[in-house]
Amino acid sequence: MMISVDKPNMIQSQWHPATWQDYEKLRDDPSIDRMQLFFHNHQLLVENMGWEGILHSEVRELLSAILVMWLMAHPEIKSKILGSCLMEKESQQAAAPDIALYLGEDLPQYRKGESRKINLDQQRSPNLVIEVADTTLDSDLDQKKYLYAALGIPEYWVIDAQGTQVFIFILQDQRYLRTESSQIVTGFTEALLSQAIEQMKSGSNISAALWFNQQLSLSSEES
Known part of the structure; x- marks a missing residue:
C-alpha cells in the first residue's frame, strides 16, 4: 500500500x-x-x-563545531560542511543527512538558477555523512546505513544522542563495517566523541567542543 x-x-x-x-x-x-x-x-x-528537539539540535551543532575546529587546524585540506542538504541519485536514492562533509577537490557549488539539491549523477558524493539520532536510532542503523552504502559514502557516523553512544562505519566492498576510529578525520574516535557528548550534557555544546579540541591537541603532542 x-x-x-x-x-x-x-x-x-x-x-x-x-x-x-x-x-x-x-x-x-x-x-x-x-x-x-x-x-x-x-x-x-x-x-x-x-x-527538531533541543538535544538533537545541540548534538548536531557540537559535531559541526568540532569538525570546523579540525578543519581550521588543517587549512591545506579543501573542505565544505553541509547541513541537511538534499542529495539525489535520480529515480534511485535521496537523502538529507544531518551533516555532510566534503574533503578535497570537486566541492559542490551552488549556481544561480540551478536546482538547490545536489545531483549525485553529476556531482560526487560527500566523504562523510553523519546522522544524529534522538528518536531515530533504529532507522539510522538500518535503512539509512544501506542507503548511504548504496550512494558510495566512504564513511558514515551515527550519533546516539540519548544513549551517548557513537557508531563509526567505513565502506568496504559496498557495505559498512564498524570501526573505532575515523579514517576521514584524523584523531576522531568513537570513545572521544562519546565523551564529548557527555561533556556537553554537563555543560554546553560550545564548552564540549573546546574540550574536544583540547583532547585532540594533547593527543597530537603525545604522538
Whole structure:
C-alpha cells in the first residue's frame, strides 16, 4: 500500500512503501516546509517536519563545531560542511543527512538558477555523512546505513544522542563495517566523541567542543 502524499505529517519518522513520483511530489510541494527526505529501495522517509528537539539540535551543532575546529587546524585540506542538504541519485536514492562533509577537490557549488539539491549523477558524493539520532536510532542503523552504502559514502557516523553512544562505519566492498576510529578525520574516535557528548550534557555544546579540541591537541603532542 502506497503512502498518501497529501498527509505528510502522518508519515513522519517512519519508512513507507512509495514511488519516486511520491517522493518528488513531497519534495516539490511549496506548502510543506522544513523536511528531511530519504528515499531508498522503494521506501520513503520524512523527518524533522517543522522543528527538531533541543538535544538533537545541540548534538548536531557540537559535531559541526568540532569538525570546523579540525578543519581550521588543517587549512591545506579543501573542505565544505553541509547541513541537511538534499542529495539525489535520480529515480534511485535521496537523502538529507544531518551533516555532510566534503574533503578535497570537486566541492559542490551552488549556481544561480540551478536546482538547490545536489545531483549525485553529476556531482560526487560527500566523504562523510553523519546522522544524529534522538528518536531515530533504529532507522539510522538500518535503512539509512544501506542507503548511504548504496550512494558510495566512504564513511558514515551515527550519533546516539540519548544513549551517548557513537557508531563509526567505513565502506568496504559496498557495505559498512564498524570501526573505532575515523579514517576521514584524523584523531576522531568513537570513545572521544562519546565523551564529548557527555561533556556537553554537563555543560554546553560550545564548552564540549573546546574540550574536544583540547583532547585532540594533547593527543597530537603525545604522538
